[in-house]
Amino acid sequence: MTPIHFSILLFFIGLYGVVNKNNLIKKIIGLTILNGSTVLFFISIGYFENGIAPIFQKDMLKNPVPVMVNPVPQALMLTAIVIGVSVTALALALIVKIYEEYKNLDIQQLSKE
Amino acid sequence: MKNSSIIKTISQKLFPFIMLFGVYLILHGHLSPGGGFQGGVVLGTAVILLSLSYGIEETERKIKIKYLSILEESVILFFIFLGFLGILTGGFFLKNFLPLGQAGGILSGGFLPLLNLIIGMKVAAGISGIFFILFKYRGEI
Amino acid sequence: MKNHLPILIIIFPLVIAFLILFLKKYSVQLSLTGIFASLFLLLRLTSEILNGNTIAYHLGGWEGPMGITLVIDGLSFYFSFLVLCAGIYIIFYSLYEEKYSSSYYFFLLLSISSMLGVIFTGDIFNMYIFYELLTISTYLLIAYLKKGKSLKASFNYLIMGGVGLSFFLLGVGFLYALFGFLDIALIAENFLDIYLVHREMLMVSFALMVIGIGIKVALFPLHGWLPDAHSLAPSSVSALLSGITVKIGIYCLIRILYGIFSLEKYFFRRTGQIFLILGSVTLLFGATMALAQIDLKRLLAFSTINQIGIIMIGFGIGTKAGITGALFHILNHAILKISLFFCAGIIIKKTGSRLLQDLKGFGRREPFIVLSFTIASMGMIGIPSVNGFISKFIICSAAIEAGFPLIVVIILIASVITAAYYFKIIVLFFDSSETSVKITKPSGKEMTSLRIIFGYWPVYALTGVSVFLGIFPTFGINLLEPAVKLILSNFVP
Numbered sequence: 001m002t003p004i005h006f007s008i009l010l011f012f013i014g015l016y017g018v019v020n021k022n023n024l025i026k027k028i029i030g031l032t033i034l035n036g037s038t039v040l041f042f043i044s045i046g047y048f049e050n051g052i053a054p055i056f057q058k059d060m061l062k063n064p065v066p067v068m069v070n071p072v073p074q075a076l077m078l079t080a081i082v083i084g085v086s087v088t089a090l091a092l093a094l095i096v097k098i099y100e101e102y103k104n105l106d107i108q109q110l111s112k113e
Numbered sequence: 114m115k116n117s118s119i120i121k122t123i124s125q126k127l128f129p130f131i132m133l134f135g136v137y138l139i140l141h142g143h144l145s146p147g148g149g150f151q152g153g154v155v156l157g158t159a160v161i162l163l164s165l166s167y168g169i170e171e172t173e174r175k176i177k178i179k180y181l182s183i184l185e186e187s188v189i190l191f192f193i194f195l196g197f198l199g200i201l202t203g204g205f206f207l208k209n210f211l212p213l214g215q216a217g218g219i220l221s222g223g224f225l226p227l228l229n230l231i232i233g234m235k236v237a238a239g240i241s242g243i244f245f246i247l248f249k250y251r252g253e254i
Numbered sequence: 255m256k257n258h259l260p261i262l263i264i265i266f267p268l269v270i271a272f273l274i275l276f277l278k279k280y281s282v283q284l285s286l287t288g289i290f291a292s293l294f295l296l297l298r299l300t301s302e303i304l305n306g307n308t309i310a311y312h313l314g315g316w317e318g319p320m321g322i323t324l325v326i327d328g329l330s331f332y333f334s335f336l337v338l339c340a341g342i343y344i345i346f347y348s349l350y351e352e353k354y355s356s357s358y359y360f361f362l363l364l365s366i367s368s369m370l371g372v373i374f375t376g377d378i379f380n381m382y383i384f385y386e387l388l389t390i391s392t393y394l395l396i397a398y399l400k401k402g403k404s405l406k407a408s409f410n411y412l413i414m415g416g417v418g419l420s421f422f423l424l425g426v427g428f429l430y431a432l433f434g435f436l437d438i439a440l441i442a443e444n445f446l447d448i449y450l451v452h453r454e455m456l457m458v459s460f461a462l463m464v465i466g467i468g469i470k471v472a473l474f475p476l477h478g479w480l481p482d483a484h485s486l487a488p489s490s491v492s493a494l495l496s497g498i499t500v501k502i503g504i505y506c507l508i509r510i511l512y513g514i515f516s517l518e519k520y521f522f523r524r525t526g527q528i529f530l531i532l533g534s535v536t537l538l539f540g541a542t543m544a545l546a547q548i549d550l551k552r553l554l555a556f557s558t559i560n561q562i563g564i565i566m567i568g569f570g571i572g573t574k575a576g577i578t579g580a581l582f583h584i585l586n587h588a589i590l591k592i593s594l595f596f597c598a599g600i601i602i603k604k605t606g607s608r609l610l611q612d613l614k615g616f617g618r619r620e621p622f623i624v625l626s627f628t629i630a631s632m633g634m635i636g637i638p639s640v641n642g643f644i645s646k647f648i649i650c651s652a653a654i655e656a657g658f659p660l661i662v663v664i665i666l667i668a669s670v671i672t673a674a675y676y677f678k679i680i681v682l683f684f685d686s687s688e689t690s691v692k693i694t695k696p697s698g699k700e701m702t703s704l705r706i707i708f709g710y711w712p713v714y715a716l717t718g719v720s721v722f723l724g725i726f727p728t729f730g731i732n733l734l735e736p737a738v739k740l741i742l743s744n745f746v747p
Contacts, residue, residue, distance in 0.1 A: 011420075011424065014420075015417070018413060018417055024409070027413055031413065031416045031417065031420075034416070034417060034420045035416075035420055038420055038423045038424050038427060041424065041427045042427050042430070045427065045430060045431045073430070076379055079383055080423065083383070083386045083387075083390075086390060087386075087390065087412065087416050090390065090393060090394070090412065091409065091412055091413075091416075094393075094397060094405060094408060094409050094412065095409070097397075097400060097401075097405050098405050098406065098409065101401055101402070101405065110406060111406075
């Protein structure tokens with residue numbers, strides 16, 4: 001199974017976690033898995049067979065350059081990971097405040113009030 | 114959590130090495146995997162390790178959150194200022210204006226090491242700041 | 255300095271936002287300076303844009319697929335003008351409502367700056383980044399009071415926004431896998447070649463992106479976060495969200511649908527039909543649910559869903575008249591909805607309650623506010639002489655021309671239901687049968703007369719603009735002429 005198939009599987013696992021779980025923290029974990037699956041998808045696009053890591057070494061100017069893995073999606077995904085971390089931090093801060101107010105972290109109980 | 118002297122001693126001995134590794138990641142961002150965000154997270158994790166073993170009150174007395182906030186806010190203005198320097202030296206926003214060294218050296222790549230340093234400081238201050246606010250102040254500030 | 259204008263318009267509110275964190279005492283003056291400066295810089299480009307030129311700016315000097323380009327064309331100019339003008343009104347109204355701390359103005363300016371970033375960028379991954387930044391700053395604005403039900407509403411919005419933007423990112427990933435670069439203009443150039451080979455993958459990418467943006471725009475099955483988030487936020491934030499933030503999602507849909515995916519005519523006709531159906535269902539759903547509400551701001555939030563359905567119908571029709579009507583309705587709905595939310599905020603502040611039944615006889619206390627509310631709701635229903643009538647009329651005539659008479663019937667039914675729930679409120683205002691007008695003094699500091707002026711003059715000014723546009727609509731339509739021409743020619747300059 002190639003990494004691309006695996007990332008679609010992770011996407012559906014994350015979506016299942018966000019939709020079906022009742023605890024708020026489990027929903028956040030599902031959202032993190034969802035973000036991680038898109039990162040995996042992007043990175044596995046730029047993969048070549050027998051490609052080396054995209055690090056530039058000084059003797060590459062003299063020897064012929066071998067095939068490198070595409071570094072552009074990796075740079076894009078750094079930004080996406082940062083955004084995922086910020087959203088998770090914000091969600092956890094909101095959960096702290098919700099728990100102080102309602103003393104409950106179950107979404108069925110919270111939506112009744 | 115009981116006060117465990119093993120964890121306190123080990124984290125005290127390991128703390129400078131973790132900081133060194135974080136600074137290494139930031140400075141070599143244009144040559145090897147790493148860069149501003151990764152190095153900043155390692156630096157923030159070092160502070161979190163210290164506060165988990167010594168207790169948050171004592172760590173926060175050494176690294177005050179007021180200074181972390183001021184560092185975080187002033188660093189982003191410096192980033193935009195570097196962008197404007199790109200305009201002033203006759204190019205576009207965020208254009209490279211420092212000389213490119215030889216490929217593979219540490220001072221190569223124009224102002225990329227400088228930008229990495231700025232982002233590394235911001236992320237380190239941010240991650241430790243988030244940790245302190247969530248656990249010590251319970252979301253208020 | 256003239257050719258650096260695109261980046262300066264985005265950077266100015268951002269720099270001012272971070273300066274506000276240092277100079278906390280001058281936050282209001284600084285934020286007004288920032289937005290006026292951006293508006294001034296934008297207006298310097300007016301003559302060029304209205305002649306049909308496009309300005310492109312390469313960030314960092316890197317051109318082509320390697321760098322990020324900022325593009326100002328007719329459509330970007332129209333939306334950014336709307337965003338900046340609305341921002342001025344919202345800052346003035348926030349002065350009236352409460353003494354907000356500096357962090358509120360910081361997040362407000364950050365959200366306006368990221369909205370300008372979404373509008374001006376020409377790179378689809380950059381659009382995702384700025385959109386995520388906009389969403390994060392609005393989470394914080396909704397949960398500003400840090401207690402009560404607004405926390406739950408913000409959390410609900412956070413989960414749905416996060417999932418939606420992950421769908422959008424996966425769609426962008428499919429596009430990147432097929433094309434190899436992320437620049438919108440270059441994708442549009444190579445679209446037809448790749449469409450012949452990989453048709454199914456492009457359709458999957460389109461579906462994922464539409465679902466992702468559809469959650470933010472509140473199309474029918476994906477609207478669940480909107481009533482809570484828009485009604486439980488403070489009134490100025492509700493006006494920001496309903497008036498402008500939803501429109502940014504529509505802008506992204508226009509860019510993706512008309513900029514990239516409409517080059518293939520068969521595909522475009524089918525997607526137009528999907529938007530027609532979704533828009534009609536959204537329209538009827540919003541109107542019916544609004545009829546059953548007893549809370550004033552929740553009713554206005556469902557009315558937003560209502561009008562978004564009309565805008566989607568306009569884009570689904572796809573002819574010149576349909577697009578003109580939809581774009582004009584975006585402007586009209588922003589003006590009217592911001593004015594309505596400001597009136598609702600003033601009413602809640604004066605009577606201390608949000609339920610409709612406590613509004614009896616309010617017309618005697620504040621006659622001019624009730625008059626503005628009446629004029630704005632006339633615009634929403636579509637009565638002539640206010641601007642809402644003109645945009646609805648253009649969309650209906652476009653529907654008849656294109657051969658969808660059923661759409662006109664649906665819009666008329668929805669307008670009747672809209673009239674029903676707005677007249678319900680207006681009749682309560684003018685009800686003078688009981689003398690038990692609730693004269694509770696709202697808790698809080700006393701307001702000096704200067705602060706009262708800051709709250710009332712935006713309402714009067716917006717009402718005046720809506721009546722003016724209703725009588726002389728050519729001012730608005732001239733503003734969107736270059737945008738319509740650009741959309742119809744598929745963004746080829």
